[in-house]
Amino acid sequence: MISKRNISDFFRFIDSHSAFVIAGHKEPDGDCIASCLALDELLRLKGKKTVLLSAGPFKKTETKAYEHLFKTEFDDIQNITDYGLFITDCSSKDRIGELNIAKLDFDTFIIDHHKTSDSSGGNCIIDASAPAAAYIVQQLFEAVHGEVTKTAAEILFFGLSTDSGFFRFLESNSADVFMAASRLISKGANPKKTYNLMTGGKSFSSRKLLGKQLDHAEAYFDGKLIITYETMEDTLAYGQNGRDSDALYQNLLAIEGVEAIVNIRQETEEQCTIGFRSREQVDVSSVASCFGGGGHKNASGASCKAVIKELIPQILQEFQKIL
Ligand SMILES: [Mn+2]
Incomplete structure (x- = not known):
């Protein structure tokens, strides 16, 4: 579970910019896409302008349907000072791949759950005990907006499901995760549909x-x-x-x-x-x-x-x- 300090850091960061670039790692997986898209929805609900970026390639079958939502280049460079950068599901600019933002100097906030991440400094929420970046974003969404929307619930459940191997990787200490999943189901996420999206469609x-x-x-x-x-x-x-x-x-x-x-x-x-x-x-x-x-x-x-x-x-x- 993320801390009150994490939540206030997040609030402070979103209050300090009117626009945001959101980027995950290259070769995005379901969790990467889910954490980006739910964060995007949350920021737009707060009246912020957003740009979703991904270096691709969208290789995994279950990610292809989302490719069109992401740009490959940041093209608002003349207004760059308005923007904050969110990096999700990875912790450094070299993991995001060949994107032009890698060379630009943004005020950056990192949301990640990888063990090898460097958790020093502010402006980041890095929780290696979180089964998915989507799980962290869900908690932020609920802290800011009270509850998740149906679209956010669906995509966040997809993210949590892909990174947890449809919950197979979770141990007996995961009651909080299942409670979070339960909230997503109550808002309209569908386990059967999600499992078919994750595992079907193969050539x-x-x-x-x-x-x-x-x-x-x-x-x-x-x-x-x-x-x-x-x-x-x-x-x-x-x-x-x-x-x-x-x-x-x-x-x-x-x-x-x-x-x-x-x-x-x-x-x-x-x-x-x-x-x-x-x-x-x-x-x-x-x-x-x-x-x-x-x-x-x-x-x-x-x-x-x-x-x-x-x-x-x-x-x-x-x-x-x-x-
Ligand atoms: Mn992940």
Whole structure:
């Protein structure tokens, strides 16, 4: 739960500007979009002018319907002093990607729930115990407006649902989160619709790619770690539209005795992205940070200059220390 101090910081920030730019991280997910859109609605309810920005790309199936709501460039530079900048679901300007605002000097307020975030200084609400940025935005919405609107309830429930794996990642200490979810349902959010939006709409080729990735999977450390990958050939054949790495992780994490999963994707001849997931105790954000990335204890990512073959031994070396 956010504190009274968080709420007063937020009030002070929105009172100090007449207009706001709202931006999340690049390759937005449901939570990123939800926290941006609900914040946008709240600010407009307060009579503020808003600009929603995203560097994209909108790769995830469930995010595509929202792409048209976001601009890729801030074009009101002559009035820049009127604007405050909200960054949600990430904590730094380098995570927002190739946006022209990255070079501009804005008064900035950060709303985030990532463990690797730097929580020092004012003008930020960073709560690593929050299951979603949308959960923080919901609390702000309710503090400012009394209750959420139907549109905000729907999008916030979508954000909370995507980041919590439709509540599967939550533990027994999450009563407050379920109470917040209950308030969203009472305002019109629909769990069945949301689940279908999150998990449906996948392409046939995304299932074929899943097959490839399951086939590439290898087990290490007595099956505690599974590493799989996607080559550029796999991407060319099956991965062009609508990947479903969530389904891949869900499948592999179901293996008995497994503690962590690594999924490497060769993006270009010399660039890889790495996805990390863990089930319980293993903190994959510490491994991700060795490769220039970060994230949560149980879900992290990195992007680095590498080829798959050479990267696997390096990843094994880091896991050796913690498994
Ligand atoms: Mn998030």
